[in-house]
Every structure is written in C-alpha cells, then in structure tokens.
Amino acid sequence: VINTNIDISYEQAVNANSGWSVNGSLISVERVGIESDQARAEVEVAYNHALTRDWDLSTALRHRISYEDGARDSSATTLSLSIGRNFSFRP
Secondary structure, eight states: OEEEEEEEEEEEESSSSEEEEEEEEEEEEEOTTSSOOEEEEEEEEEEEEESSSSEEEEEEEEEEEEEETTEEEEEEEEEEEEEEEOOOOOO
8 A cells, every 4th residue: 555645835924813724645555466545635715713722723625535446536615613712721
C-alpha cells in the first residue's frame, strides 16, 4: 500500500479580532497488485472572530470529493458554525 498526503494551509488576519483561513488536502491510497485505488480531495474556507477574550465564533465551509479507480465516488459539502471557549488549567 502506498499512501500519499499533501496538506496546504494559509491564514490571514483581517484585524485584531478576526481572521480567515484556507485549508486543502489531497490523499491518495494505491494498492500494489490490486486495481482498486482511492483518492480524496478536501478544501475548507473558515472565518474566525473573537467575541471576547475567551470566546470565539467560527464558521467554515468544507467540500470533499472522493474518487475510486479514477471515477468520482462521492462528494459532500458541510457548512459549520461554532462557538468555543479557550482556557487553560494548571494543577
């Protein structure tokens, strides 16, 4: 089995409280001696905004395409919206 992974990321600050990013990946799985090869490509565009010092709002759009034996097998598009909190704990 030969696995190939390529990941690319780019982040850009818009201002002191927000920024956006683009992430992409390409994954290929080749099975030596077997005709069944698989590949998957993903791209994601995200926007992040600091609501307060501890709370963040994030939204992202992700698109994934899967291929099997060179033919398109499936695809999916996901839109997400999340609110998260950052904190640290020292025992």
